[in-house]
Amino acid sequence: MIHxxxxxxxxxxxxxxxxxxxxxYWFSKLKPFESTQVHTSFTRFTVVIPARNEADNIKACIDSxxxxxxxxxxxxIIVIDDFSEDNTAFMVKALxxxxxxxxxxxxxDYFKPGEMNSFKKKAIEKAVSQANGQWIVxxxxxxxxxxxxxxxxxxxxLENKPVFVAAPVMFIKESGILNEFQLLDFIALQGITAAAVxxxxxxxxxxANLAFEKSAFIAVGGYQGVDQIASGDDMFLMHKxxxxxxxxxxxxxxxxxxxxxxxxxxxxxxxxxxxxxxxxARYYDDNSIFWVLLLxxxxxxxxxxxxxxxDYKMFMISIALKTIFEIFFLLPVTHFFKLQGQLRYFPLYxxxxxxxxxxxxxxxxxxxxxxxGRRVK
Numbered sequence: 001m002i003h004x005x006x007x008x009x010x011x012x013x014x015x016x017x018x019x020x021x022x023x024x025y026w027f028s029k030l031k032p033f034e035s036t037q038v039h040t041s042f043t044r045f046t047v048v049i050p051a052r053n054e055a056d057n058i059k060a061c062i063d064s065x066x067x068x069x070x071x072x073x074x075x076x077i078i079v080i081d082d083f084s085e086d087n088t089a090f091m092v093k094a095l096x097x098x099x100x101x102x103x104x105x106x107x108x109d110y111f112k113p114g115e116m117n118s119f120k121k122k123a124i125e126k127a128v129s130q131a132n133g134q135w136i137v138x139x140x141x142x143x144x145x146x147x148x149x150x151x152x153x154x155x156x157x158l159e160n161k162p163v164f165v166a167a168p169v170m171f172i173k174e175s176g177i178l179n180e181f182q183l184l185d186f187i188a189l190q191g192i193t194a195a196a197v198x199x200x201x202x203x204x205x206x207x208a209n210l211a212f213e214k215s216a217f218i219a220v221g222g223y224q225g226v227d228q229i230a231s232g233d234d235m236f237l238m239h240k241x242x243x244x245x246x247x248x249x250x251x252x253x254x255x256x257x258x259x260x261x262x263x264x265x266x267x268x269x270x271x272x273x274x275x276x277x278x279x280x281a282r283y284y285d286d287n288s289i290f291w292v293l294l295l296x297x298x299x300x301x302x303x304x305x306x307x308x309x310x311d312y313k314m315f316m317i318s319i320a321l322k323t324i325f326e327i328f329f330l331l332p333v334t335h336f337f338k339l340q341g342q343l344r345y346f347p348l349y350x351x352x353x354x355x356x357x358x359x360x361x362x363x364x365x366x367x368x369x370x371x372x373g374r375r376v377k
Contacts, residue, residue, distance in 0.1 A: 125222050
């Protein structure tokens, strides 16, 4: 039995190592976007921000967008208040009085809370329907936007003619074990996203930093067909456009386009966030993502089996190999995000990473979760 188990773990480890080698190769093929032309035309952007109970964050987010080096007449900001129970809407209205290109929409004007399961998708759809921009750029209310964000998007769109663009996101670095752990985990997720999208392999993106052509959104029917799923506004839309619109998907690989966002402030919120992310896994039409997630889950589950079998030697060898594989992949990714120093903590968090992967992966498929004070199926 132990012999069979060891062989199974070795096979899973080999496949996992090959996958990470592929991701590292694809990531190494990415070159930071550089404009090759002088552009005199400007894309009209609508920046869409769904917001629920974000009074502590929304002003800083909007201020960072208003500080863009992009002409003010060529972009607008639409904040969609998602039944907030704080002063989010009031703060946006106050900003709108000073800045005409800031608008507030409220989901409560169009829907009742019990009418839907995916509030964020409905918020984005409503904003798109009222947007004046040719292109929609989405971000989250707790994000800080770099100054050249829209200028870089504009150059990329004019030169590459995509219909959907994924772009990098990173957590704000703070002190504490929880922040360090989230930072390392998110670096890996962002590295895989950049590698896979750049190579045209998976439909992966993050709603805190993506853009799509408004006409393309309408052409694929928006979120029709996936609007009953609570999470996944980013990846499901990306997959629909990839399949329907001749794979005109791009990745904006540029350090000046990195959007910063807050990590979760406590362990409960962190686990709930990851359960929310994993809850959409069973709905993926992009089969490549499903098989990758299954491999990752089984590989992490094998460590638990080794412990129950009391095969401690194989467990330690496997942990060491997993750490080596992942650090090798993460080296160029941390270099891009200028977070090389974080890797010194990486081996310490391996046991915690395995446990959280198993818990979030399982609970994401079998239970409801709480997000922003709301119980979600």
